Amino acid sequence: MMDTINPNLPLEESETEGTAGARGEDERALRPRDLVRQAQLAAIARFSVGLAHELRNPLTVIRNAVYVIKRKLAQGETAQVPDYLGMIERELSAADRMIAEWASMARGEPPRREAVELDELASAARDRLPPELPVQWRREGPALTLHVDRDQFIQVFRNLFRNAVQAMGGQGGSVCVISHRGDEADEIRVSDTGPGIPPELAEKVFEPLYTTRRSGTGMGLTICRQIVERHGGTLTVEPNAPGAVFCIRLPRTTLDRP
Template sequence: MIVARATICGLPEKSPRLDRHSMDQPFRILIIEDNPDTRANLRDILELDGHEVVVAASFNESKAIAKNGNIGLVITDRRLPEGMIEEFLPEVKENSVEADIIVVTGFGDMQSTIAALRLGVTDYVIKPIIPDDIRSIVKRIAEKKRLQAELAEEHYFTNEVLKTVEAIVLVLGLDGTVIRFNPFFHQLTGWTQDELRGQDWFEHCIPEHERVRIKEVFIATSHLEHTRGVVNDVLATDGRRHRIRWSNTTLKDATGAAEAVLAVGVDVSDLVAAQVRALRSERLAAIGQTMTALSHESRNALQRIKAAADVLSLEVAGNKNAEDDLHAIQRASSDLQCLLEEVRSFAAPIHVHYHATSLDHVWHRAWGDIAATRQGRDATLIASCDSENLKIEIDAVRMEQVFRNLFENSLAACHDPVRIQIDFCSEDDEVEIRVTDNGPGFNPQQQQKLFEPFYTTKRTGTGLGMSICQRIVEAHGGTILVQPCSSGACVVIRMPRQASSDISHPSQLASSE
């Protein structure tokens, strides 16, 4: 039975469109019906609700319309000029991938209905078509499509935010295992989802000395507390540490119980480093000013001590005890002179003079400079690869000082036989230098303080050697850090291969004498 066009008489005027979404983008419906009256009748009914309706008299005619895309719903007669719609359903779905399908027929039976539903038909309507019923069905489908579109848009937005935002988004289970994280965490640390998913977050990514404190924060958060402003280091796969400031909350299930912890972290490493450099510059300026006055007075006093000792050496010649005492005074005077010079050089600004040079020549000269220190020791330096052809723009004299200091530290820390290994790796525009030894290494507390001025693990010394190394490396635009090692110490230096024209590091800005 076919519904006559007169069926629409007495229907209300066109109502406002259903929602803001339909105002912005009307729901587009394709009607495939060979009877012109039924086709026009359906079109009038559906346009009352603000839908955009396009019609076709046959399946072949509908294909051209479907190719234009954006069809949200296909309403088709079961019997078409080309045959039964069941034959064409796969092609209908292919041509209108996102569309739901409603089949209208006057000859419905259970088998054909089940077959159509199995082929992906959304609904099966028996003629005569009741306007309110078809409007209700279409409204339900349009609302479903609207919600799906909103969900897809929200999902897209969320994914784009997670991919774009320069912040860590991390989800942990209540047992502290990693559930998931956003791409920025991978970019920052090198960890992949496959490597960390299901693993203990604290064991893999938190330095040992901070684990107890951070676990306490995690437990507090898991008990439905919101925690923020927590700062701790996160370990990258290459051993680097990133200082992260966290804001944490819980994710809850349908009953309101906590099921996971959501942590959002911002990398504040640069900010912390800038604060440290600013503080260091202030301290260097103060040290520099103090040393200007101190070195002037001390130099005169040391010169007087030296002159008096030289004269006295002539008078006590042949007196063994007096000569021994005099030599002790001279050594003390020399040690004091060296101490003053080391502090003065630490406080003075570092000016880098770049030259293209081979790293092989630099570390070879540094090793040769400490020949006297190595005398009588079983000490070997091993280079894992040929660095002769590894050219880099550096201040060779300054970098010799860095290598010399690292080698001397290893000799002081290791018992014979001493084995020092130096490895080089060049990646793109950066060079990585890794110096390891077979000594006792550093504990977490020592690693934290190693580059602090006046901190030393030796029995004697000023504690300025590693601080000076850090200033030299940073003046080149590089970084130096201590990496955890299964045995011995491991110091890693990363530097650009070419000098940057805009390097202006605080190491170069300290007050001069």
């Protein structure tokens, strides 16, 4: 049977019934992919706008500091110049950390698992914190050997420790790492003695760009949860506990079993 042609359509819009049906099927088949692609592009646009907004803060501080330094030098006043240079250095570090965190989330690299001690992860995370955020930590519970991506989990603990110290006033403090080995999963709780997290914010704190601190990027906890979930685990907040308590739950793999 020959395909019919609709004579009422302009030449470039004419199509056979057969090709029209095939095109409709193709569009229906592509629609889910298109929706996913649109969602991805929307997320990229949203995160790009957020990054631009967040970078504006340190850049504004740097621009103002440079202006003041130039004015001071023109007037022959140098006493405060080191203070402003220190301010520029701090803001550059903040911007660098912000970009690194965004890049980490965008890459979404799969974990390269290896056997690593929980104590090693926590100690390395503490050592990678800046000097102005001193932290002491102690473990309660059994020593655990985890099969995780070492660098990614150091980043998780570093962000959790950073949050804890800042919640306790930014002057340092003690963080407790509570470990528990279950039959099906390992649980690790990171707790501090700060004001805690209200129940209504227990999920919001993991949203991209959400922060209550001027110097925060709003990305640290988002990245932590992303990393843990890439390992098949969960990261949650226990909002009714004294202080903030973040709970990491990692399913035990065949490598974890004796």
